[in-house]
Amino acid sequence: MNSFTYTRATAVDAAVREKSADDGVKFIAGGTNLLDLMKENIERPTRLVDINTLPLTTIDSTPEGGLRLGALATNADTAWHPEVEKRYPLLSQAILAGASPQLRNMATDGGNLFQRTRCYYFYDLATPCNKREPGSGCSAIGGYNRIHAILGTSESCIATHPSDMCVALAALNATVRVTGKNGERTVQFADFHRLPEDQPQFDNTLAPDEIVTAIDLPNEDFSQNFSYLKLRDRTSYAFALVSVAAALQLEGNTIKEARLALGGVAHKPWRDSAAENLLKGQPATEETFRRAAAAVLQDAKGYGHNTFKIELAKRAIVRALKQAAEGTQHATEAFKNSNP
Amino acid sequence: MSTTNYIGKPTSRVEGPAKVTGAAKYAAEYNVPDLAYGYVVSSPIAKGKITKIHADEVRAIPGVLQVFSHENVPSLAWFDRSYKDDVAPGGSPFRPLQGAEVKYSQQPVAVVIAETFELARYAASLLRIDYDVAPHDTDLETKRDDGFEPGRGKTGWVPPPKPRGNPNEALKNAVHKVEGEYIHLTQHHNPMEMFASTVEWLGDKKLKIYDKTQGAFNSQQYVTKVFGLSKDDAQVISKYTGGGFGSGLRPQYQLFMAVLASLELKRSVRVSLTRQQMFSFGHRPHTLQYVELGTNADGTLAALHHHALHETSQFEDYTENVVNWSGMLYQCDNVKLTYQLAKLDVYTPQDMRAPGAATGSFALEIAMDEMAYAAGLDPLEFRLRNYAERDQNADKPFSSKKLRECYHEGAAKFGWDKRNPEPRSMRDGNMLVGWGMGGGVWDASIQKCAAKVTLTADGHLNVLSGANDIGTGTYTIITQIAAETLGLPLEAVTFTLGDTTLPEAPLQGGSWTAASVGNAVKETCDKLGEKLLKLAQKMAGSPLKDASYEDVQFVNGQIRLNADPTQAVVIRDVLPASGEKELTVENTMMPNPASQLTHSLHAHNAVFAEVKVDPELGTVHVTRVVNAVAAGRILNPKTARSQVLGSVVWGISMAMMEETVMDHGFGRYMNHNLSEYHVPVCADIHDIEVIFVEEEDDKVNPLGIKGLGEVGLLGVAAAIANAVYHATGKRIRNLPVSIDKLL
Ligand SMILES: Cc1cc2nc3c(=O)[nH]c(=O)nc-3n(C[C@H](O)[C@H](O)[C@H](O)COP(=O)(O)OP(=O)(O)OC[C@H]3O[C@@H](n4cnc5c(N)ncnc54)[C@H](O)[C@@H]3O)c2cc1C
């Protein structure tokens, strides 16, 4: 680990000023991702600005009737917040599907957006990686890529964004509130993360000195028919091979409104509006779900070890939509009940 | 009623309080004064030569004490034999920091010593090293036709027996036949505690070494031979070990580095490895197996052929017994067992829990399931029909073998009779349910072992033996044995281990510790008991005057006459009456070679597993496992059960998750951390039932113990894979049974 200095931020604009004045500055929130990356010598900040002192920890209603999650609200406090549980249970489910209780107690909602990929090569300084060292090459293409992306990849990078929370935020049409040198702005969640293209070193579209202050959830009701389905190599404490956030509004058996986003398959949470449109106005049947699933994956590309994800994602979409339509939870719930 | 009968009673760990309060210290926790810290630099390339180490840049950093590499390591022992530890396989052991050659990826190439750990790590990250890269070969698949039969093995390795009968002919004529290839990749031990050594410099080349190891004497031997130290100058201490599973059977390179740095800098030094570096040494080897079985019309085995090929390094021929068990577990007159190695640019594999047998039983027991289906027999019935009453490999009777009872008791507990054999026939809601079984056989070994026991005038018994407790419960069972032998309460016995100044004990491995240390302590306590009896007989009015040792019992703090237990002497009174301050016996127990010559000494188990599989998503839950074990006398059902529970969890892990994946382009393991090398979490583990069937054995050793560290793992992976077949109709012969294989 490099040596670095450490200061506490006093105000949002002061934090932004500190960061824009010095390339070596990194904000630290829960530290659950940043510190690991520093120990691995992948992130090498010369100065840490601790933003935990900023007054961004609350979860409040917005004037439009939605909910505002402060950037420094912890993942645990968010998942268990009564309003989130009641109105945005998809988000609660997604958060609780990730990491461990200890980590969720430390991890912040803002930090979760910025967590970096879990690509093996990104983590191993002995191997080339365009994301870590632009221009050095992508070792995962042609290498071991079991956990890698099948959608929106480029010749430069096939890494995935590992977050669970962000998949639900994408499905729920969240907005990110950001403050930079030129003041405040909002970013649609779909525009927050980016595809790798030929610049995989950039995970998102923010300017380096911008800070996330809050995440807004719109005043929409997906509290009845939703499902967050996460498939992984063990039952807990593993990143998603494929995850699906599905949310529906039904009128009888007809789909009025649909949301569909995938995790573990792309460089960003993969929301597919075209597939959502295929669902709208259709009966909530397996047939409909299959059509949507096929549409999401129609341009998918496997790289060898991860090719199974294409079929897995299709099946996961169908299952998640089915669970959403039936108002039942994750598949393992049923199993848990049969084995107390 | 006797209250000092401890053997066979569930007893909580005597060291439990020390462990949960943090009083138990591990190798990296001894904070000796003026300690310097080392951080190991690992090679990024798999093969080649170091052309330059830019060490001066790093030495210039304030607080950095030294950078050691092949460029400045002083000349050390010359001959290979100096680097050979107790379980070194044939070949030339790897010598850390000696020579510019890189033989495998993650090879330690330098160690940076600094005033703090953080500084050492930082400085190590700046160390520039130039390499000449050479082409490497790390892929066992490319060596399928390049295997060789090892001529030299390591201790405990038995070359496969010569073919018996006429296997080729018998296979040709068999009524039913199956054949298959079974594969698992490399697996790493990953005990919780990382390897670490703290070397305390006591001046004048005298060292006290706290090492993470499964054998303090093995580490001492290595250090004294490599660095030319006397045993008095290299005391090795290892009081607690946070798991070993075989990884601590050989001294790891951090020991070499810490001793080197301490001697050179004349200072206390600690070197600990990182989790990533836990993937830089021994491992269960990537193994390809081929099994071919044939049966007669009545379902008896007509022929069996089992072949294994696994990797080893370029410099040592690591061997383990993979195929031999297949000639022993079932009755079969036509058997061919073959075993080969292939050299790759990797580090030498190393014993990992039930080495060889975990691998072999995975293949054989899936093949047996396939054969049962081919022959139209229930897998349990098929095994019973082929029950081996005699060890056909060695052509000897078993000293005891209660595998049949394992089958029956395990099946009854599991409810096996309710199984519908048809694949995909059983369901729980939407989930497919599968039931499978397996099992295995493992050596009941014993090694020479010394112990010393001292009874003090106040009635306290100190038991000393330089064994290791790697978390298995050695502290507790030895305390139980000593207390019961001399009729003392548990609290009156203290067992001290893990120190080379104690009487010598063997490495903690091969499931022989309970038998070796247990029988040594029992024998030594009996000798002390005889002396004590003599003293008791001299007491005024002693009721024991004419008694021989066989005539008395040591119970409840008393020596009593068997014939009339009211006639007794209180043990605490004996030494004061005799005027002795203490009574000591030191003794070395030698295993009885006679029973080893006349009998086959083995433990057995039978495993039954249930899985529930989501038919569309391919997710598998191992919902139930019953493991019935026949391992002689069970000293402590509580710690014994923990051993088998741990084995089952390990088996679930082996079946469902574990694989160290090599990127052959780099010749490097890529998932070298616990985030991507998966082992189960609590949510993956459900009902586990452990059964110990009664097995009395007066031949295996005086206490009748067979050891439990390994047998519980056998057949678990196969039972699960067989259950997955039963649930889904998909035969997976390639571990782990991951989600992608079930789509
Ligand atoms: C073992 C392990 C398992 C995990 N498993 C999962 C999982 O299954 N699913 C999942 O979704 N996640 C998982 N995580 C990731 C975890 O969710 C993230 O590490 C966490 O959300 C990051 O939040 P943090 O507050 O700790 O961020 P930090 O580590 O403090 O920061 C991360 C990055 O974000 C930047 N940053 C933080 N806050 C702001 C802000 N307000 N504005 C601008 N920049 C900011 C920091 O500068 C830094 O670069 C796991 C993590 C670990 C260590």
Ligand code: SF4
């Ligand atoms: S996939 Fe992306 S992160 Fe991984 S090696 Fe390639 S460039 Fe690096």
